[in-house]
Amino acid sequence: MVTADQLLVKQINKSIVLNTIRKKEVISRAGIAEFTGLNKSTVSFLVDELIKEGLVKEIGLGESKGGRKPIMLMINDKGGCVIGVDLGVNYILSVLTDLVGNVLWEKKIDIRLGEDKEKVIGLLMRLIEEAMENAPRTVNGIMGIGVGVPGIVDYRKGLVLMAPNLKWKDVPLKEMVEERFKIKVYIDNEANVGAVGEKWFGIGVECSNFIYVSAGIGIGTGIIINGALYRGASGLAGEIGHVTINIYDELCNCGNIGCWENYASERALLDYMRAQLKQGKQDDYINSESIGDLNALRIIDFAHKGSNIAIEGLKEIGRNLGIGIVNLINIFNPEMVIIGNTLSLAEDIILPEILDEVSKKCFIYKYHDVKIRTSKLNFHAGAMGAVSLVISKLFAHPEF
Numbered sequence: 001m002v003t004a005d006q007l008l009v010k011q012i013n014k015s016i017v018l019n020t021i022r023k024k025e026v027i028s029r030a031g032i033a034e035f036t037g038l039n040k041s042t043v044s045f046l047v048d049e050l051i052k053e054g055l056v057k058e059i060g061l062g063e064s065k066g067g068r069k070p071i072m073l074m075i076n077d078k079g080g081c082v083i084g085v086d087l088g089v090n091y092i093l094s095v096l097t098d099l100v101g102n103v104l105w106e107k108k109i110d111i112r113l114g115e116d117k118e119k120v121i122g123l124l125m126r127l128i129e130e131a132m133e134n135a136p137r138t139v140n141g142i143m144g145i146g147v148g149v150p151g152i153v154d155y156r157k158g159l160v161l162m163a164p165n166l167k168w169k170d171v172p173l174k175e176m177v178e179e180r181f182k183i184k185v186y187i188d189n190e191a192n193v194g195a196v197g198e199k200w201f202g203i204g205v206e207c208s209n210f211i212y213v214s215a216g217i218g219i220g221t222g223i224i225i226n227g228a229l230y231r232g233a234s235g236l237a238g239e240i241g242h243v244t245i246n247i248y249d250e251l252c253n254c255g256n257i258g259c260w261e262n263y264a265s266e267r268a269l270l271d272y273m274r275a276q277l278k279q280g281k282q283d284d285y286i287n288s289e290s291i292g293d294l295n296a297l298r299i300i301d302f303a304h305k306g307s308n309i310a311i312e313g314l315k316e317i318g319r320n321l322g323i324g325i326v327n328l329i330n331i332f333n334p335e336m337v338i339i340g341n342t343l344s345l346a347e348d349i350i351l352p353e354i355l356d357e358v359s360k361k362c363f364i365y366k367y368h369d370v371k372i373r374t375s376k377l378n379f380h381a382g383a384m385g386a387v388s389l390v391i392s393k394l395f396a397h398p399e400f
C-alpha cells in the first residue's frame with residue numbers, strides 16, 4: 001500500500017531530479033545523486049520514469065571519474081511543446097516552444113485599439129490553432145497553453161476580472177480556451193507573466209528579488225520575492241501602474257486619479273507627442289499631419305533616426321518612469337528592476353533618464369545599488385512568460 005505521504009515525497013523528489021537536470025543541462029544519474037543528496041537507487045528509479053514519460057533523454061557516455069563511463073542525461077526537447085500567448089492591448093503574439101523554451105514558431109498580429117471582444121477572442125483562438133498546426137511531432141504533444149492578459153486576473157479560475165484597456169469584464173478565458181482545445185490552460189496578468197518569464201528565461205534567472213515593469217500601453221508590474229512571484233492575498237498584487245503620482249490630476253479609467261501609467265506609458269507618450277504637435281512643434285520626421293499615424297514603435301524609430309521631438313518625448317516618459325521606479329525601489333528594496341514591453345525598445349534614451357531620477361530621488365538607492373535593466377526578451381517577455389506559466393507547473397509536478 002502506498003500512502004499519500006509517500007506519493008507526495010515521490011512527487012517532490014521527481015520534481016527535484018527533473019529540475020536538477022534542467023539546471024545542469026547535462027548530468028549523469030550519479031551526478032544527480034551527488035548534487036541532490038538523494039540516494040542512487042531513488043534517482044535511477046525516478047530518471048527511468050522521467051525517460052518513459054518522455055521528459056528526459058539519454059545522450060551517450062560522459063567522462064569517467066574512475067570506473068565505467070556514466071550515461072549522460074538531458075531534458076528531452078522533443079518531449080512536448082508549449083504554447084504561450086501574449087494578449088496585448090493592440091496586438092497578440094503567440095509562440096510555440098519546446099520544453100526548454102526554444103522558440104519553434106511564432107506569429108504576431110496587430111489588433112485595433114478598442115476592437116470588439118468576440119473578434120479579439122476569435123483571433124486569439126486562431127493564433128493558438130496556427131501554433132498547434134506548426135508543432136512538430138513530440139512524445140506528449142502540446143502540454144499546455146499559457147496566456148498573459150493586460151488586466152486583473154483571477155488566476156485560479158482563469159477569469160479576466162477587468163482589463164480596462166481592452167474594456168473586458170468577467171471573461172472566463174481559461175474555460176473558453178480549454179473548452180475549444182481540450183488542453184490545460186494557465187492565465188495570468190501580463191506583468192506577472194513577464195516577471196515569471198524573466199525568472200525562467202531572461203535576465204532574472206540568477207536574481208531572487210526583482211520587479212518587472214511592463215511599460216506598454218499601460219503599466220503593470222510583476223514582483224518576484226525570494227525567487228517566487230508575489231501575488232498578494234487574492235492574486236491582484238502589482239497594479240502599481242495605478243498608484244497615484246499626481247493628486248491634482250484627472251480621472252484614470254481605473255477610477256483613481258493621477259495614476260502613474262497616465263504619465264509613463266505608451267499612451268502617455270502619444271498624449272505628450274500630440275500636445276507638442278498641437279503647439280506647432282515639428283521636425284523632418286514628425287509634423288502635424290503625422291498625428292493620426294503615430295504609435296510608440298514609430299516614435300521610437302523616429303527617435304533613433306534623429307527626430308528631436310521623438311527624443312524629447314521619450315526622455316519625458318523616461319523621467320516619469322523613473323518617478324514610479326523610485327517608489328518601487330523604496331518599497332521593495334529589489335536587487336534589480338527590469339523594464340520590459342514596448343518602451344524597453346528605447347532603452348538608449350529612457351534608461352539614462354530613469355537612472356538620473358533614481359539617483360536623485362531614491363532614498364534607499366544611496367545605501368543599496370539597484371540594477372536597472374531592460375528586458376533582453378523584449379517583445380517576447382510576455383509570450384515567453386506565458387510559456388513559463390506552463391513549464392513551471394510541469395517542472396513542479398512532472399506527473400501533470
Ligand SMILES: [Zn+2]
Nearest residue numbers: 242252254259
Ligand atoms: Zn488608474
